[in-house]
Amino acid sequence: MRLYGFWRSLATCRVRVALRMKGLAAEEVPVDLLRGEQFEDAYRSVNPARAVPALVVEDGRPPLFQSLAILEWLEETRPEPALLPPEPLARARVRALALIAAADTHPLHVPRVRRQLAERFGADDAAVHEWGCHFIGEGAASLEGHLARDTQTGRFCHGDAPGMADICLYSLKAGADMFGLDLAPWPTVLRIAAACHALPAFAAAHPLAQPGAPQKPA
Amino acid sequence: MRLYGFWRSLATCRVRVALRMKGLAAEEVPVDLLRGEQFEDAYRSVNPARAVPALVVEDGRPPLFQSLAILEWLEETRPEPALLPPEPLARARVRALALIAAADTHPLHVPRVRRQLAERFGADDAAVHEWGCHFIGEGAASLEGHLARDTQTGRFCHGDAPGMADICLYSLKAGADMFGLDLAPWPTVLRIAAACHALPAFAAAHPLAQPGAPQKPA
Numbered sequence: 037m038r039l040y041g042f043w044r045s046l047a048t049c050r051v052r053v054a055l056r057m058k059g060l061a062a063e064e065v066p067v068d069l070l071r072g073e074q075f076e077d078a079y080r081s082v083n084p085a086r087a088v089p090a091l092v093v094e095d096g097r098p099p100l101f102q103s104l105a106i107l108e109w110l111e112e113t114r115p116e117p118a119l120l121p122p123e124p125l126a127r128a129r130v131r132a133l134a135l136i137a138a139a140d141t142h143p144l145h146v147p148r149v150r151r152q153l154a155e156r157f158g159a160d161d162a163a164v165h166e167w168g169c170h171f172i173g174e175g176a177a178s179l180e181g182h183l184a185r186d187t188q189t190g191r192f193c194h195g196d197a198p199g200m201a202d203i204c205l206y207s208l209k210a211g212a213d214m215f216g217l218d219l220a221p222w223p224t225v226l227r228i229a230a231a232c233h234a235l236p237a238f239a240a241a242h243p244l245a246q247p248g249a250p251q252k253p254a
Numbered sequence: 255m256r257l258y259g260f261w262r263s264l265a266t267c268r269v270r271v272a273l274r275m276k277g278l279a280a281e282e283v284p285v286d287l288l289r290g291e292q293f294e295d296a297y298r299s300v301n302p303a304r305a306v307p308a309l310v311v312e313d314g315r316p317p318l319f320q321s322l323a324i325l326e327w328l329e330e331t332r333p334e335p336a337l338l339p340p341e342p343l344a345r346a347r348v349r350a351l352a353l354i355a356a357a358d359t360h361p362l363h364v365p366r367v368r369r370q371l372a373e374r375f376g377a378d379d380a381a382v383h384e385w386g387c388h389f390i391g392e393g394a395a396s397l398e399g400h401l402a403r404d405t406q407t408g409r410f411c412h413g414d415a416p417g418m419a420d421i422c423l424y425s426l427k428a429g430a431d432m433f434g435l436d437l438a439p440w441p442t443v444l445r446i447a448a449a450c451h452a453l454p455a456f457a458a459a460h461p462l463a464q465p466g467a468p469q470k471p472a
Contacts, residue, residue, distance in 0.1 A: 084399025085354055097343060098404060102350035104357070109346035125315060128327040132320035136303055139322070139357035148392070149362065156385065157375035167374065174366070181302025186316060 037062040038092040040082055040099070042069045043246035044214060046142050046207040047103040048089045052241035053203045054107045058114040062091065066248065069147050104138055107200055119200040130194050133182060133201035137208040141175030144168075145211065169217045175208055180222035189224065191231055198232060206232040210243050255280040256310040258300055258317070260287045261464035262432060264360050264425040265321040266307045270459035271421045272325045276332040280309065284466065287365050322356055325418055337418040348412050351400060351419035355426040359393030362386075363429065387435045393426055398440040407442065409449055416450060424450040428461050 039055070039062040041048030048064075055062055067073045067088050074086045083090040083101045090099040091106050100106050111119045120127045143149070145168035153159040153167060183189045193201035209229035212219050219226045232238040243249060257273070257280040259266030266282075273280055285291045285306050292304045301308040301319045308317040309324050318324050329337045338345045361367070363386035371377040371385060401407045411419035427447035430437050437444045450456040461467060 085396035100346045102353040104353055105346045105349035108349055109342055112342045124327055124330045128318045128323045131323035131326055135320040135322055140361050143358050143361050157377060178303035
């Protein structure tokens with residue numbers, strides 16, 4: 037398999053974790069989002085949505101795209117270890133927690149949004165940084181509200197084994213790390229992120245642990 | 255079942271379509287997002303993430319939340335008619351198309367984001383409107399890029415029966431309708447949205463067809 041990604045992409049981080057949890061390896065092909073390589077013709081033919089990740093799983097078939105769709109595909113084709121619990125209501129809970137991070141938080145601070153803030157409103161680096169911190173904080177607060185009130189929360193988001201929600205929560209924490217945002221106001225989120233980071237599949241997928249990253253994670 | 259929603263919420267629209275496709279009915283409880291009712295204590299106990307929709311499926315269990323998680327739950331518990339094709343790579347394609355609309359586009363123009371644009375950058379109504387149109391257009395372009403190049407696209411996003419991707423594409427079109435954005439530059443998106451709108455399950459779920467909406471859809 038070939039994974040088009042970028043060291044700091046949180047969506048790529050999610051796929052990296054899931055691949056490792058499932059015991060799979062993929063060659064990673066870097067697409068430099070900060071230099072705009074996703075807009076070049078060569079990459080447009082890989083993913084017309086001009087975003088990473090994209091996962092080539094079979095020559096001659098279009099690459100998979102969108103991190104959560106890739107995670108679901110991994111779960112359907114390599115069921116062990118499970119990223120989702122067996123019971124439908126529990127699966128809905130895990131998917132919904134995952135979406136808080138991957139759909140309601142992460143898309144609000146990606147490079148194409150930061151660029152629009154600068155171009156349309158003259159937002160400087162500090163203002164863009166505060167924007168990102170605001171929405172990462174809102175995502176953490178939403179996760180905390182759900183996790184802290186529910187007895188289904190365990191060592192991880194759902195019980196005592198890591199799954200799809202933990203992968204997305206961990207990517208939110210990785211985003212906070214890159215923004216220098218302390219998640220201490222949301223202790224359950226912080227606790228679960230630490231439990232994830234103690235696992236090699238997570239720590240090795242962290243943006244700051246990738247080739248090309250400016251520093252090592254704390 | 256009880257669906258907490260709002261007439262103009264695109265995420266609520268998605269759940270309305272799916273419920274009707276599966277032949278289910280839910281009593282809809284309005285949460286006025288424009289007045290900020292989602293931030294009141296009464297609603298916070300329903301969904302700590304302070305967003306609609308939330309679906310009460312069983313008394314004594316926390317409501318389901320996040321539209322895509324609700325769609326997956328419906329698919330798992332009421333398989334017919336199917337919202338996803340049977341083959342894993344095809345399922346990944348449909349989910350990824352759905353996520354372009356529901357994760358990469360819609361969250362960028364919800365009320366809480368529009369409010370931040372106004373508060374942080376003094377964006378007036380026109381600037382907020384242009385922001386919304388820009389990102390809806392980007393979402394439509396991403397969908398068009400995938401749909402137009404792939405022979406798996408049929409009358410609908412994947413073959414000739416409507417499914418999860420169509421529900422999300424239709425919600426993107428409903429957002430465009432509310433912003434007054436013409437999707438003509440993306441003809442495949444427009445064609446599939448029209449095919450959806452010809453089906454009662456979709457048309458009846460359109461934001462502008464709900465009680466409380468200011469006008470009827472064109």
